[in-house]
Amino acid sequence: MTQDELISRGEYLVTTGGCADCHSPKIMTDQGPVPDMERYLSGHPAGDTLPPVPEAMANAPWILFTPDLTATVGPWGTSYAANLTPDPSGLGNWTLEQFIRALREGKYKGLENSRPLMPPMPWQNFRNFTDQDLEAIFLYLKTLKPIDNVVPAWQPPAS
Secondary structure (H helix, E strand, O other): OOHHHHHHHHHHHHHHOOHHHHHOOEEEEOOEEEEOHHHOOOOOOOOOOOOOOOHHHOOOOOOEEOOOOOEEEEOOEEEEOOOOOOOOOOOOOOOHHHHHHHHHHOEHHHOOOOOEOOOOOOHHHHOOOOHHHHHHHHHHHOOOOOOOOOOOOOEOOOO
16 A cells, blocks of 8 residues: 555544544534544543542442543543644654554553553454554554643552
């Protein structure tokens, strides 16, 4: 495939794979939340604080999502959807090898000795993509508008 064909394939895979469902802040409409295309794939907004978890839910076997689906609270703690844009606060400094490791091995920032990617990121669903598909996704993400958004760090569960 040519570079342009790979980028088009990557756009198709990102779109059909539902990456924007979690990695894009939303705008509420009469049809429910839709991706905010001005902040497309920029992850959980850095300035948004989460409301407190209701006491009745604190130890319940439930998973809570923010209304825009970019942050989740569950038994693993609190996780935030990453910035997938080519800004340095997102994927801007990543290599293709890191990207592949993140999606094949579930490693944070694709670093060998890093913590695992936290739920609800379904990296296990992506690990069987071909090398060419992962490269296509990576190349497409590198074409997006860079958005400076330092996503909050994962928070382990309260003990």
